Amino acid sequence: MADAISKDIPLNSVQIEALVVMKIVKACSATFPTTATGALVGMDVNGTLQVTNSFPFPTADVAASDSHPNDHMAASNIAAAAPRSKANGTYQTEMIKYLREVNVDANGVGWYTSANMGNFINLGLIENQFHYQKENNEKTIALVHDVSRSSQGALSLRAFRLSPTFMAAFKENKFTTEIMQKSKLTYKDILVELPIIVHNSHLLTSFLHQLPAELPKKDLEYPSSLSELTANPPPVPLYPNLDALDLSIDPFLERTCDQLLDSIETHYTELNNFQYFQRQLAREQTKVTAWKTKRAAENATRATQKLAPLPEDEWERLFKLPTEPSRLEGMLNAKQVEQYSRQVDGFTASISGKMFAVKSNLLPESS
Amino acid sequence: MAVSTESFLHLARPLAPAVIGVQPTTAPLNVILQPQAVFSILDHAIRRDIRDTQSTRVIGALLGIRSEDGMEVEVRNCFAIPHTENEDQVEVDVEYQKNMLALQLKANPREVLLGWYTTSLELNSFSALIQNFFASPETGTFPHPAVHLTVSTEAGKEIDAKAYISAPVGVNAERAAESCLFIPVPYEIRYGEAEKSGLELISGAKDSENRAAPVVSDIEGLERAVDQSIDLLERVSEYVSSVLDEEREPSNALGQFLMNALSLAPKVDAQDIERDFNNHIQDVLVVSYLANTIRTQIDLSQRLATATLTMGGSDALAATGGGEGGGDKGQRGGQRGGKRGGGGRGGGGREPREPREPAE
Numbered sequence: 001m002a003d004a005i006s007k008d009i010p011l012n013s014v015q016i017e018a019l020v021v022m023k024i025v026k027a028c029s030a031t032f033p034t035t036a037t038g039a040l041v042g043m044d045v046n047g048t049l050q051v052t053n054s055f056p057f058p059t060a061d062v063a064a065s066d067s068h069p070n071d072h073m074a075a076s077n078i079a080a081a082a083p084r085s086k087a088n089g090t091y092q093t094e095m096i097k098y099l100r101e102v103n104v105d106a107n108g109v110g111w112y113t114s115a116n117m118g119n120f121i122n123l124g125l126i127e128n129q130f131h132y133q134k135e136n137n138e139k140t141i142a143l144v145h146d147v148s149r150s151s152q153g154a155l156s157l158r159a160f161r162l163s164p165t166f167m168a169a170f171k172e173n174k175f176t177t178e179i180m181q182k183s184k185l186t187y188k189d190i191l192v193e194l195p196i197i198v199h200n201s202h203l204l205t206s207f208l209h210q211l212p213a214e215l216p217k218k219d220l221e222y223p224s225s226l227s228e229l230t231a232n233p234p235p236v237p238l239y240p241n242l243d244a245l246d247l248s249i250d251p252f253l254e255r256t257c258d259q260l261l262d263s264i265e266t267h268y269t270e271l272n273n274f275q276y277f278q279r280q281l282a283r284e285q286t287k288v289t290a291w292k293t294k295r296a297a298e299n300a301t302r303a304t305q306k307l308a309p310l311p312e313d314e315w316e317r318l319f320k321l322p323t324e325p326s327r328l329e330g331m332l333n334a335k336q337v338e339q340y341s342r343q344v345d346g347f348t349a350s351i352s353g354k355m356f357a358v359k360s361n362l363l364p365e366s367s
Numbered sequence: 368m369a370v371s372t373e374s375f376l377h378l379a380r381p382l383a384p385a386v387i388g389v390q391p392t393t394a395p396l397n398v399i400l401q402p403q404a405v406f407s408i409l410d411h412a413i414r415r416d417i418r419d420t421q422s423t424r425v426i427g428a429l430l431g432i433r434s435e436d437g438m439e440v441e442v443r444n445c446f447a448i449p450h451t452e453n454e455d456q457v458e459v460d461v462e463y464q465k466n467m468l469a470l471q472l473k474a475n476p477r478e479v480l481l482g483w484y485t486t487s488l489e490l491n492s493f494s495a496l497i498q499n500f501f502a503s504p505e506t507g508t509f510p511h512p513a514v515h516l517t518v519s520t521e522a523g524k525e526i527d528a529k530a531y532i533s534a535p536v537g538v539n540a541e542r543a544a545e546s547c548l549f550i551p552v553p554y555e556i557r558y559g560e561a562e563k564s565g566l567e568l569i570s571g572a573k574d575s576e577n578r579a580a581p582v583v584s585d586i587e588g589l590e591r592a593v594d595q596s597i598d599l600l601e602r603v604s605e606y607v608s609s610v611l612d613e614e615r616e617p618s619n620a621l622g623q624f625l626m627n628a629l630s631l632a633p634k635v636d637a638q639d640i641e642r643d644f645n646n647h648i649q650d651v652l653v654v655s656y657l658a659n660t661i662r663t664q665i666d667l668s669q670r671l672a673t674a675t676l677t678m679g680g681s682d683a684l685a686a687t688g689g690g691e692g693g694g695d696k697g698q699r700g701g702q703r704g705g706k707r708g709g710g711g712r713g714g715g716g717r718e719p720r721e722p723r724e725p726a727e
Contacts, residue, residue: 018572101463149585155582157582186673205573226624263665267668353589
């Protein structure tokens, strides 16, 4: 795996067309809070992966047919597993075949998924990306669009790949303590994040200049009355987005805290599993030692009686040592916690800035 | 292309020869375009094949949602259809259209076929032919009218768009298939809250030379927004002071508007503000502190779980001892993590006093 990548230039950045950004935003927000997934097509040029188009994967429309509140969980699970399911594999091939006819880059370069407050690091993501990345010579990425964070201001879109060391370990599916000690694999080495650049075509640039942009430089005519001003507000520019000044941070912090608690719970379960394994192992080992001493004693007696000694390695057949639970879940959980705390840091940075601004606005004398 | 057209005259159109039992709708129609559909059309225009056809335009189908009364259609999606066009004939890949439509509807089951688009403003007899194909009962949108969207994509010119629906008009029976009356309908480009952040990022790149922009972090976005609002405030205060100096003509409406805006500022006691501010900022900081503590704890526990402990003498002893030691340490880390977790719960509840407990 690692050899295949190092042969040619490894991916170092991702360039996304504006069309893809809009398509992903639309697909993800349309199904929110259900997870949405889809495929990306494009090509790679000198280590930069250009994503030029995308299409969503079909999912069973559970949320629409049945408005039961818990159903979106089931739908999420179906959608999250979509990229690696067989039916969608054929759907993807079919779609790419048709897209090729209209000169779209007919080359799968990965997949995208939606996330809610950064809760995207789980086994599903890993398995999907592994499914894409296990092919030789592949150049595929996972794009994660965080719907709830984007609604709060800046668009949250991130590109990930699995690291070669993790790929090798996941292929073997061995995440025992011993192997991890040897390979020095930690949770920090699971995912590699790639920088994203958004790119517009010339035509699109031309179109964007026609959308409301900057404030008009020339003097405008004065409105004749207040109602006219409220009825025809001047166009608001898209950039920069003044939504970023929104002060309501509490719901976001609260949700992140809840998610952190869930992670701690997971961590605890993992530890309990591991302790159970340790106790089990210790018990078995005591039994083995007891058996060994007994056998040694027996052999000693047999030796005095001039008989052939009994074999000493029979215990391997008699006792079965428990298998060590996989460390993978714990690693992913650690990565997830790291992601949450970074997110909280980001929130804190911007909210404290905004709060000081508000304070000095309301209390000008104290500043 | 205007974002919205302000006033529009809806023309009544001649009725189509009605099929018994199905009445075609004649209600006025509004077309709403979503940005990603426009982006997709423009992308298609760039990728057109100029080698083997003489046509300079491309066509494609529009997909989206029609309101229940049929008065409003929202174009959400579209796909390209290969076609060839020359002097005297036009060929549309009907099979491709059918298959692609099926594929698209599989992924977006709520969307329906609305009409078609082309990338030149010109309407000709081929347009009529294709329009009749999209409006026909078997392959098109009947009894609802098919929407035809024309977008000019000529290099160096403004991008202009027009939306039409059609009514059948026949010079004589033989030519009915290739003639129809295009009636302009109003359209507007509308984007939702969710798309705003995406559009912001995209339009951030429009003034740069290489037409590209990196994804920015929250704090950078905030900085720009603050800069922008300071700039706006300066403009307003400049205007107000020039009115006061009698340099510029005053406007009652603007004055009223500014007064209304200023009266929105809450009248609160300075001490209250001080207290609320301190409480809130402490909450936020405690949450951040706890989150980082949890991260450190989990990191530590992960490290200890896989650390190679070199305490034992013989190899076999070291192996078992190492494993057990790792488990032990992991357990301790877990207990600590659990304790912190309790603190995090307090932070989540946002009680002003509770979060301080674990911080001791």
